[in-house]
Amino acid sequence: MTFSYSAAFPPTPAVGFSGSPLDRADHIRRDPAALVAARADPRARWLLFDGLNPVMAVEGDGLDLQWLYRSDLPDDVVSVFLGVDAGDAPRFAASGSAADCPGRPVDARAAAMQLGDGRAAIIAHGRALIDWHARHGFCANCAAPTRLDKGGHARRCDACGAEHFPRTDPVVIMLAIKDDHALVGRQPRFPPRFLSALAGFVEPGETIEEAVARELFEEAGIGTRAVRYIASQPWPFPSSLMIGAFAEATGFELQIDGDELEEARWVTKPEVRAALAGTGDWLAPPPLAIAHTLLHQWANVS
Ligand SMILES: [Zn+2]
Numbered sequence: 136m137t138f139s140y141s142a143a144f145p146p147t148p149a150v151g152f153s154g155s156p157l158d159r160a161d162h163i164r165r166d167p168a169a170l171v172a173a174r175a176d177p178r179a180r181w182l183l184f185d186g187l188n189p190v191m192a193v194e195g196d197g198l199d200l201q202w203l204y205r206s207d208l209p210d211d212v213v214s215v216f217l218g219v220d221a222g223d224a225p226r227f228a229a230s231g232s233a234a235d236c237p238g239r240p241v242d243a244r245a246a247a248m249q250l251g252d253g254r255a256a257i258i259a260h261g262r263a264l265i266d267w268h269a270r271h272g273f274c275a276n277c278a279a280p281t282r283l284d285k286g287g288h289a290r291r292c293d294a295c296g297a298e299h300f301p302r303t304d305p306v307v308i309m310l311a312i313k314d315d316h317a318l319v320g321r322q323p324r325f326p327p328r329f330l331s332a333l334a335g336f337v338e339p340g341e342t343i344e345e346a347v348a349r350e351l352f353e354e355a356g357i358g359t360r361a362v363r364y365i366a367s368q369p370w371p372f373p374s375s376l377m378i379g380a381f382a383e384a385t386g387f388e389l390q391i392d393g394d395e396l397e398e399a400r401w402v403t404k405p406e407v408r409a410a411l412a413g414t415g416d417w418l419a420p421p422p423l424a425i426a427h428t429l430l431h432q433w434a435n436v437s
Pocket residue numbers: 274275276277278279292293294295296297
């Protein structure tokens with residue numbers, strides 16, 4: 136789904152892992168009888184995750200989601216309801232071994248990069264849910280076992296009555312901007328020559344704007360005058376929501392925190408355009424990443 140608003144609001148830029156073609160159909164999730172009917176629907180299909188890798192149909196160099204029949208899957212899979220497609224056909228995600236199924240497991244990031252459209256959003260939805268269920272089998276309140284509820288969009292503890300919901304961890308990711316320069320940096324784990332937007336988790340009791348300002352100051356010693364929201368992105372590794380922003384910086388002087396960043400530098404729009412085109416002297420994030428969207432938006436649109 137691509138949103139666009141009236142002239143008073145600029146359109147939201149397209150980001151990777153967004154635009155799912157599925158309707159999440161909350162009315163089915165909340166209705167146990169409707170869920171049973173959805174599972175029994177002859178049009179129902181499952182996207183299997185082996186570990187956290189989606190099972191894909193592979194044809195030559197091309198990939199597509201491998202939608203499986205329930206009978207293709209092992210009996211003991213965890214199954215979660217993703218929604219319905221444009222023709223109201225139910226779609227589920229499941230976790231289990233792909234050993235006896237059509238298709239093969241593919242690294243989720245590599246699969247999403249090849250799909251490059253709303254099908255990647257289905258991977259994001261399924262992967263984040265499957266991962267959450269795998270790690271939340273016990274109640275955080277009383278330690279009793281929990282059970283899957285609401286088609287997989289909740290877990291319930293029958294011992295103490297607590298209801299648990301899938302977590303989404305907000306992360307701010309931002310370009311500090313001053314005059315005609317934007318700030319990019321590299322974390323020690325990045326590949327050689329790779330530079331990206333700075334990022335960090337939002338902390339409890341903090342606004343998005345405060346998190347942007349704090350992270351820029353902690354990582355690069357940069358002061359922030361104003362913050363502008365640009366776009367957000369689900370990032371299912373395992374369950375982040377990346378919140379992309381531009382931040383107006385108060386100065387150019389950098390003080391790098393050597394733990395989180397090993398380098399940061401101010402770059403110009405022509406330099407960013409060259410990096411995005413693969414012809415620069417540094418490597419920019421791929422289109423799947425919201426950092427790519429931010430760099431593109433700044434260098435080509437804003
Ligand atoms: Zn409990």
